[in-house]
Amino acid sequence: MVPLSYYLALSAVLFILGTAGFALRRNIITIFMCIELMLNAVNLALIAFSRFLSDLGGQLFVFFVIVVAAAEATVGLAIIIALYRNHESLSVDKLDSMKL
Amino acid sequence: MAQFAEAHFFLIESVVKIIVVLFVLLTAVAYVVWLERKVVARIQSRWGPYWVGPHGLLQPLADGLKFLFKEDIVVQDADKVIYWMAPFLAFTLAFLSIAVIPFGGSFQLFGHTIQLQITDLNVGLLYVFAVTSLGVYSIALAGWSANSKYPLFGGLRSSAQMISYELSLGLGVVGVLMISGTLSLRGVVTPQVGFWHIAGIPFLPRWNVFRQPLGFLVYFIAAIAETNRIPFDLPEGETELVGGFHTEYSSFKFAMFFIAEYANMVTVSCLATLLFFGGWLGPLFGPYWLRVILPVIWFCLKVFCFLFFYIWMRGTLPRFRYDQLMAFGWKVLLPLGFLNVLGTSFVIAWLHS
């Protein structure tokens, strides 16, 4: 079987891709998707730990992460729709009405 | 050496099963289309296809040829990659779920036990739900990529409709899963063997539909909505949206959507048969080979009844309005599904205490 460190490395690479996308992209929906990518990287690490430490608890953590991600997606996308209605744009650069 | 032969046998067995099942499924799809045209025609006091072959029996072949030779029009402003991908996705996903559907018991051949099923997954039902839940993309993306307003409306409607009704589809099945305690589609049939007796006389087969009538109703209505059939065919409602999500598709790509829709109908009917109507169970008699063949025939007969019901409904019912469809899904079907799960769990807890 592939050692645990390989799974952790894959998870780290995906997480960093998500972080990079979060910092580089300007479209708010894409940024949101990069967050989902980061969540998934963490899920992979949790499942790998659960397997190699023989503890099902890790898988239940993933279960809860998915549930929370669903809740987060509904609210987040609703916020994006509301934002689009008010600003007619999805670019985060233009959403600066809270700036001094 | 023995292990090597075993692996070879497994490989050959799998390939033969896949080819046979795919061939049967494709033929079945073609003739369901023929059956639909015939039955709907009789419901509307017409004759239906009659010219190609006796009783129009070669009509599916003629239709297929026509689809192949029509000009393939690609819309100018379409998103080319996704526009090409969507029909292939629909086609593939429609045929993936048949892999876990058992259509008979098992039999002995050259000292091997052969199961009449491509593969028996112990989470078969989850697999089918996973595949059907991905089916939304093909329709949503087909609607979006054509860059045209009617397909876009069809695609948006269908994504909303399919997400809404997927919940009820799952909830309708939960009751059966609680009774049988397995997610394997083969395992779900086993508890349905035998009869209920009244005064020592076999009275009713132990099919799940008699224990879970509400669950079956919820499942079947949701299944019709999932396959986009009348009275839930809003995504392609031709009188209001031209052709819905596949308005801009022509020729072979259109045929792929068409085949996918009917393949989905067959899958959903197979699932209903397995979960609620005892699968391949039925009276058995005669020599060994007949006892192997008969279950397959019972299974096909039951599936055929469901397909006929689908067509019958198409000839009878008008289409929902969109707000009615959403209200029905969320305010009627979903609460009924929850009620069924709750009731079943109380009964099971009461029986166990």
Place this chain on the structure above:
Amino acid sequence: MAILFYIFAAVAVIAGLNVVLQRRPVYSALWLIVVLCALAVEYLLLGAVFMAFIQIIVYAGAIMVLFVLVIMLLNAHHEEPTHGSQFAQWLGAPLVVALLVEIGVAVWSWPGAAHVNPPPLRAGPKSVGDLLFHQYVLPFEVTSALILVAILGAVVLARKES
């Protein structure tokens, strides 16, 4: 089995790169679905059968459909080229590499990471369900409240003001 890990790891990384690099949100979303499916296969390889299917049904089949639906609804075609944020352009890449190195060192210097042969683990729907409804029943109930709040929040936020 090992070869499957490498194939799907490569698929996940390539798809992940595309999520970040594609200019159109729809393509990003589609590549993200590919990542999700590749990760589901990795879960299967790790024996987490139930979570693999939940990943596809809930994540790829419901959450990502919402994303695609919103992208279609808002007709988000191209991303507008950015003018601000010089910081991200010049410091972003070095910081990413630094983070990668840091995590790599942390993983490789940890003795537990070389684990190769774990004891077998039963992770079917039954054992996951047992654990969920006994030991973790309180978090489970709390998440149901969370989902209710999320539904209400989404309805309030997305409703048109009359």
